[in-house]
Amino acid sequence: MKKVWEVYPLRVAFASIPAALIVSALAITLLPPSVSFWVSGAVSAFSAFLFVAYAWGRHAGGLLVAPAIALLFCMNIFPLLWSFGLSFFHYRANRLAPPRFAGLHYYEKVLTDPVVWDRLQVTAQLVVLTVSLQMIVGFLLAMLFAKQFPLRRVLLILVLTPMMLSFVAVGAFFRYYYEPTFGLLSQAVRVFTGEPYVLLQSTAGAIAGIVFADAWMWSPFVMLLVLAGLVSVPKYLYEAASIDRISHWRRFWNITFPYVRSLLMLALLFRTIEAFKLFDVVFLLTEGGPGTSTETIAVYVYRVSFQYFKTSESAALAYILLFTVIVLTNLYLYFANQRNRT
Amino acid sequence: MSATDKKSLADRLGLKVHSGVGNAGWGRTVFAAVISFIYFFPVFWIILTAFKTHNDALAIPPKFIFTPTLENFVAVFSRAYSAGAAAQDTGFALYFFNSVFIAGTSVLLALAIGTLAAFGFSRYPLRGNDTYLFIILTTRMLPAIVVIIPIFLMFRVAGLSGTYIGVILLYTAFNLPFTIWMMKSFFDELSPDVEDAARIDGSSDRRVFFKICLPQVKAGLAATAVFGLILTWNEFLFALLLTGVDTRTVPVAMAQTIGGDIGVRWGLLAAIETLFLIPVIVVTFMLQNHLLRGVTFGTIKR
Numbered sequence: 001m002k003k004v005w006e007v008y009p010l011r012v013a014f015a016s017i018p019a020a021l022i023v024s025a026l027a028i029t030l031l032p033p034s035v036s037f038w039v040s041g042a043v044s045a046f047s048a049f050l051f052v053a054y055a056w057g058r059h060a061g062g063l064l065v066a067p068a069i070a071l072l073f074c075m076n077i078f079p080l081l082w083s084f085g086l087s088f089f090h091y092r093a094n095r096l097a098p099p100r101f102a103g104l105h106y107y108e109k110v111l112t113d114p115v116v117w118d119r120l121q122v123t124a125q126l127v128v129l130t131v132s133l134q135m136i137v138g139f140l141l142a143m144l145f146a147k148q149f150p151l152r153r154v155l156l157i158l159v160l161t162p163m164m165l166s167f168v169a170v171g172a173f174f175r176y177y178y179e180p181t182f183g184l185l186s187q188a189v190r191v192f193t194g195e196p197y198v199l200l201q202s203t204a205g206a207i208a209g210i211v212f213a214d215a216w217m218w219s220p221f222v223m224l225l226v227l228a229g230l231v232s233v234p235k236y237l238y239e240a241a242s243i244d245r246i247s248h249w250r251r252f253w254n255i256t257f258p259y260v261r262s263l264l265m266l267a268l269l270f271r272t273i274e275a276f277k278l279f280d281v282v283f284l285l286t287e288g289g290p291g292t293s294t295e296t297i298a299v300y301v302y303r304v305s306f307q308y309f310k311t312s313e314s315a316a317l318a319y320i321l322l323f324t325v326i327v328l329t330n331l332y333l334y335f336a337n338q339r340n341r342t
Numbered sequence: 343m344s345a346t347d348k349k350s351l352a353d354r355l356g357l358k359v360h361s362g363v364g365n366a367g368w369g370r371t372v373f374a375a376v377i378s379f380i381y382f383f384p385v386f387w388i389i390l391t392a393f394k395t396h397n398d399a400l401a402i403p404p405k406f407i408f409t410p411t412l413e414n415f416v417a418v419f420s421r422a423y424s425a426g427a428a429a430q431d432t433g434f435a436l437y438f439f440n441s442v443f444i445a446g447t448s449v450l451l452a453l454a455i456g457t458l459a460a461f462g463f464s465r466y467p468l469r470g471n472d473t474y475l476f477i478i479l480t481t482r483m484l485p486a487i488v489v490i491i492p493i494f495l496m497f498r499v500a501g502l503s504g505t506y507i508g509v510i511l512l513y514t515a516f517n518l519p520f521t522i523w524m525m526k527s528f529f530d531e532l533s534p535d536v537e538d539a540a541r542i543d544g545s546s547d548r549r550v551f552f553k554i555c556l557p558q559v560k561a562g563l564a565a566t567a568v569f570g571l572i573l574t575w576n577e578f579l580f581a582l583l584l585t586g587v588d589t590r591t592v593p594v595a596m597a598q599t600i601g602g603d604i605g606v607r608w609g610l611l612a613a614i615e616t617l618f619l620i621p622v623i624v625v626t627f628m629l630q631n632h633l634l635r636g637v638t639f640g641t642i643k644r
Contacts, residue, residue: 037500061466065474068459068518075515076481079492086492093491144377149370157627158382164622165385166576166593169615172600173388176608182400184387216384221569228565232531266527270520277485280578298485305487318488325483330476 013050020047087315094309106316116317118292119300126210126282126296127275133215134271138222139264145223146230163220171284174213178285203293206286210294214281218271225267229260265336269329276325297321385619391612399608414613421610434595434614441591442621444506445574448513453567455514456521457559461551463522464529475523482519486579494583504586512580517570524569528562529555564629575622592618 024040031039048070055063087106089099110116145156162170177184180198189197199205233256241251279298282288288295295303301321305314379386391399393410420429463471493512494503502508532555540550556563578593585591596614600606 033499034501041500061462061468064462064466065459065468067455068478068522069474071455071511071515072478072481072518075493075512076489077477079489079496080481080484082492082496083488141377141381144370144374147370149374150368151371152374153627153630155371155374155378156630157623158378160626161382161385161619161623164572164575164619164626165388165615166596166618167578168576168593168597168600169388169611169618172606172611173384173615176606177384177387182402182404184404187403216381224565224569228561262527262531266523273483276483279485279487298487301485302487305491311491315488315491318484322480322484326480329479329483333476 010054013047013054016047016050020044083315084319087312087319089312091312092309093305093311099312102312106313107320110313110317110320116297116300119295119297122293122295123276123278123297126207126214126278126294127272129207129211130214130218130278131268131271131275133211134219134222135264135268137215137219138267139226141219141223142226142230145227159223160220162217165217167280168284170213170217171281174209174281175285178209200286201290203290206290206294210278210282210285213285214275214278217281218274222264222267222271225263226260229263230256233259269332273325273329276321388612389616391608392616394609394612396607396609399612414609415617417607417610418613418617433590434592436588437590437592437595438617440506440585440589441575441593441618444509444513444589444591445571448510448574449517449567449570451510451514452517452521452570453563456518456566457525457556457563459518460522460525460529461555464526475526478519478522481515490579490583493580497584503584504589506589509581509584509589512584513574513577516577516580517574520573521566521570524566525559525562528559532558568626568629571625572622575618 020040020043023043024036027036027039027043030036048066052063052066055066086099088102088104090102090105091099141159145152145159178186178199180186180196185199186197199209237255238251241255246254277298278296279302282294282296282299283302286294288299297317301314301317304310304317390406392414393412394405394408395411395413398405398408418432419434420431462468463475468474497503497508500508502511537550537554540554545553576593577591578597581591581594582597585594592614596611596618599611599614
């Protein structure tokens with residue numbers, strides 16, 4: 001016997017869309033915003049429910065994915081589109097004036113702004129330095145912990161702790177460590193030179209300070225991913241290798257590395273994306289200084305949107321940024337896939 | 343699971359030397375201990391600072407030996423806001439509860455939804471599968487600052503700002519991309535042989551998922567949960583703008599402690615961070631077994 005929800009065809013689900021649109025439009029015009037929001041939400045949920053009910057038992061893949069896509073749509077994609085729309089209007093979040101259409105004005109402004117290019121350079125510098133340092137340190141740490149040894153679990157937790165600190169604490173405490181009078185670094189240097197050491201006053205020093213704090217915090221992340229790859233290597237492959245008397249170097253490249261590579265790639269991808277958005281540590285540690293020499297693009301976007309309240313300009317800026325990251329990621333994934341196929 | 347539970351304490355701490363190919367012995371322990379302590383030192387210093395008086399924290403040269411005090415830990419929960427005033431409750435107990443509740447719920451929710459989605463993406467590819475995955479990844483690429491204004495406006499209209507459900511849903515969405523990508527890579531690595539065998543023996547798709555695939559990716563689940571927890575636990579910017587007085591999380595409250603007219607109270611800040619660190623360390627230590635024992639891939643030999 002067919003179940004009730006298996007009887008009706010796809011038409012019904014599609015028919016619910018215009019109905020939902022009409023109901024939401026009526027609700028928005030007739031009811032106060034806080035009520036109409038929930039009414040239109042309920043109607044679209046009902047419409048979505050009809051699609052789900054239709055697909056039940058017929059399209060497993062779509063159904064498994066649906067809840068995740070729906071939530072991401074509400075909480076991420078919809079706001080993204082909204083701010084994309086805002087980037088074409090004159091709009092300031094701290095004014096009540098209704099948005100006026102601006103066309104591509106803000107994109108033109110941002111792309112011709114030398115300040116933006118300068119911030120992008122700073123960001124690129126920091127990303128390259130911090131991510132490469134993280135990959136190297138993370139990989140070395142993973143190699144250190146790849147084998148079993150007594151007390152390994154306890155020591156591993158010690159290494160993982162930096163990652164668990166909050167950004168607020170890392171920013172604040174590295175400031176405390178770099179502090180010229182009573183900071184640990186200055187004190188340590190004073191033992192040798194006899195005078196206090198001010199790390200954050202020079203550009204190179206500030207960059208080094210940020211890179212050190214960020215890489216220190218996130219190398220364990222890379223380590224964990226690499227370690228997950230390392231422990232996944234089947235033991236019998238190593239046994240076979242030791243029977244065949246294969247050198248350590250070849251054993252590493254032919255057995256270990258292929259298992260680690262995909263996770264290493266994933267780590268690189270995620271860390272690069274995160275480093276591109278580097279904000280909290282920079283903001284708390286140097287506030288972009290000295291001058292603007294360590295002001296990353298994320299800090300700049302923050303200043304434009306929350307200190308100068310140029311909402312539209314910051315949205316346009318962010319979209320150019322997003323576009324850059326997407327292009328770079330695509331190139332990266334393309335090359336990663338190419339290498340996997342060969 | 344049962345084998346894990348019955349492990350002795352010595353084994354849990356990694357004291358027992360395991361025999362096998364990958365064993366390096368006590369020599370490695372010494373080497374790793376030195377590296378680990380150097381790496382851990384900044385955190386160690388934070389913990390040390392939590393037990394110092396204000397004068398000790400600012401001492402020149404830095405004090406390694408001092409009389410430990412618990413006054414900072416007391417001050418986290420109740421302190422006088424101005425000199426001579428009576429000590430007041432700071433509300434930190436509530437903030438700790440909020441952090442636990444919000445982070446816990448949203449990580450579990452993201453894990454449930456994300457694992458299903460990852461399984462779907464891995465086993466039943468849709469048309470344009472890679473496009474979907476890429477769009478999901480894209481949502482993590484934009485600086486949070488840009489989506490914050492629309493989300494803020496949206497939450498205000500919907501009456502969600504300052505409520506638990508709003509923040510939890512937001513954090514769930516915030517964790518989803520990572521969960522999906524991570525779990526998909528784990529599902530992709532599984533050997534299809536066992537699944538096929540189970541299907542031939544007449545197992546339903548649901549059974550294959552719960553009884554065969556899920557147990558094999560336990561390590562993946564643990565790792566993803568730990569990452570999600572760490573990110574959510576420490577998230578600052580969304581929490582600052584979207585939580586109210588009653589739903590405020592610890593990082594926001596911590597940042598408010600930094601601002602003050604008598605300079606930063608480092609001891610107090612260190613005490614907050616030390617307390618705040620304990621739950622994450624405990625969870626990580628508990629899940630570490632799954633995280634690193636390699637239950638996943640090594641067990642099934644092709």
